Amino acid sequence: MSTAASTSEAGRSAPKPPDPARQPSEPQETLLYERRKKIHTLWVNGKFQYLRRFTLLVLVLIFYVFPWLTWGDHPAVWFNLPERKFVLLGATFWPQEFVFLSWLLIIGAFSLFFFTVLAGRLWCGYACPQTVWTYCYAWIEHVIEGDRNQRLKLEKMPWNFTKLRKKGLKWLLWALFAFSISITFVGYFTPIRELLPKIAAFDLGSWERFWILFAAGMSYLLSAALREQVCFHMCPYARFQSVMFDRDTMIISYDEDRGEPRGARGRKVEDEGSGANLGSCVNCNLCVHVCPMGIDIRNGLQYQCIGCAACVDVCNSVMDRMGYERNLVRYSSEHEDQHEKRSGLRPRLIGYGAILLAMMIAFSWGVGTRVPLELDIIRDRNRLYRENWDGAVENVYTLKIMNREQRDRSYNISVAGVIPFEYSGKEVARVPAGTLLSLPVRLVAGPEERYDSNIPVTFILETTDEPSFKVSHESRFLSPARGGGGGR
Numbered sequence: 001m002s003t004a005a006s007t008s009e010a011g012r013s014a015p016k017p018p019d020p021a022r023q024p025s026e027p028q029e030t031l032l033y034e035r036r037k038k039i040h041t042l043w044v045n046g047k048f049q050y051l052r053r054f055t056l057l058v059l060v061l062i063f064y065v066f067p068w069l070t071w072g073d074h075p076a077v078w079f080n081l082p083e084r085k086f087v088l089l090g091a092t093f094w095p096q097e098f099v100f101l102s103w104l105l106i107i108g109a110f111s112l113f114f115f116t117v118l119a120g121r122l123w124c125g126y127a128c129p130q131t132v133w134t135y136c137y138a139w140i141e142h143v144i145e146g147d148r149n150q151r152l153k154l155e156k157m158p159w160n161f162t163k164l165r166k167k168g169l170k171w172l173l174w175a176l177f178a179f180s181i182s183i184t185f186v187g188y189f190t191p192i193r194e195l196l197p198k199i200a201a202f203d204l205g206s207w208e209r210f211w212i213l214f215a216a217g218m219s220y221l222l223s224a225a226l227r228e229q230v231c232f233h234m235c236p237y238a239r240f241q242s243v244m245f246d247r248d249t250m251i252i253s254y255d256e257d258r259g260e261p262r263g264a265r266g267r268k269v270e271d272e273g274s275g276a277n278l279g280s281c282v283n284c285n286l287c288v289h290v291c292p293m294g295i296d297i298r299n300g301l302q303y304q305c306i307g308c309a310a311c312v313d314v315c316n317s318v319m320d321r322m323g324y325e326r327n328l329v330r331y332s333s334e335h336e337d338q339h340e341k342r343s344g345l346r347p348r349l350i351g352y353g354a355i356l357l358a359m360m361i362a363f364s365w366g367v368g369t370r371v372p373l374e375l376d377i378i379r380d381r382n383r384l385y386r387e388n389w390d391g392a393v394e395n396v397y398t399l400k401i402m403n404r405e406q407r408d409r410s411y412n413i414s415v416a417g418v419i420p421f422e423y424s425g426k427e428v429a430r431v432p433a434g435t436l437l438s439l440p441v442r443l444v445a446g447p448e449e450r451y452d453s454n455i456p457v458t459f460i461l462e463t464t465d466e467p468s469f470k471v472s473h474e475s476r477f478l479s480p481a482r483g484g485g486g487g488r
């Protein structure tokens, strides 16, 4: 079974009418079930690659540095699964607050939609973890084995000491790098300052051991071994991103009008198209050699293209050497390709942008006004009320006080209701940072005070020091119906 490699899955509109003078490139056919050919990319420099390296470096630094940061006595970012809490920059989030996590995920999704409509696969080319880690593994390979031609030579070489030394060193560095990723990853769950001594003393728990080995293995497999295959066959985003594109979305494209008919030539052909009636493309194939996906952008937009812009940078360097105008391969929109005006503000972009902005405002407001204290009231389930010898009725409650701050706090406890209650229990509760305190208390009401068998009562907690805030929680005070009697 075969298919034309030039088939675009990215939803471009109808092509321009063919120019009879042009000699279109031959369609290339690839087998769907052919054996994977390892891609040896050429190292390329250029403004987009510098930007990309900067972005990747920032992301890698964030990943490695965050587990080492502390806030108070705790790591600044800590997924504390045994205690079911998540610490972020001094704030403790509990499972009840995972609505914030869902908001973050929704914001992430709409950011992806927004930037995809704006500029195509920015996420894939500049920020996706698969891209980031693959780039790091590829860089290690480049440093040890050399650039594309040296690596191709090494591949063809029979196994000898040089090949064994280079390959062995590369695999060793890859493995060390994979373990550095997995240990850092586990460091988000077990504080890394405790984790490293445990590793040194071979004193890891079974879950830590499992996740370090599993994450290292997956990192090595996905980013060092499988690389572009993950984007081709596993990533769903590559398959549906085209539905978000419109005719003004910025994509990487080849200027066919200018480039064709392509053909090799010497540098003597200084004016584009002169002499041999050729277009600007010198058919050097460098845009294919730098492509981490191994595709030829001259065949049109393909779903495999991750928008890394390596082909833009290398083609610009070729154009510079030839003395031709730059941007034969460039960021452009479908409208621009058809010499039409590109519209910056489009309904889809405005729609995604408005939702994204609204979600970010709501999220900031939610986090900003969040009270780092939670009060829950649990009534005694065994006995609804107890009637004393003098006719007074008492109810027993358990106050669950959750201090979500990263410092110990004391709270005044008070009760408000439509009748005066006698409160029996601690009036000031001290709760250590990030913990939950269970406090049994009793309320008593005299017979003359009770007008109903089910009276609302409000428990109020107020901090004793600054910054001050208070929370309240309503419960019920139960007693025998008037005319009834007997405790339960």
Ligand code: SF4
Residues within 6 Å of the ligand: 254, 259, 262, 280, 281, 282, 283, 284, 285, 286, 287, 288, 298, 314, 315, 318, 328, 329
């Ligand atoms: S790098 Fe530019 S000139 Fe060279 S083959 Fe690709 S498009 Fe043509």
Ligand code: SF4
Residues within 6 Å of the ligand: 252, 287, 290, 291, 292, 293, 294, 295, 296, 297, 304, 305, 306, 307, 308, 309, 310, 311, 312
């Ligand atoms: S075609 Fe160009 S932009 Fe797309 S993945 Fe290949 S090198 Fe990157």
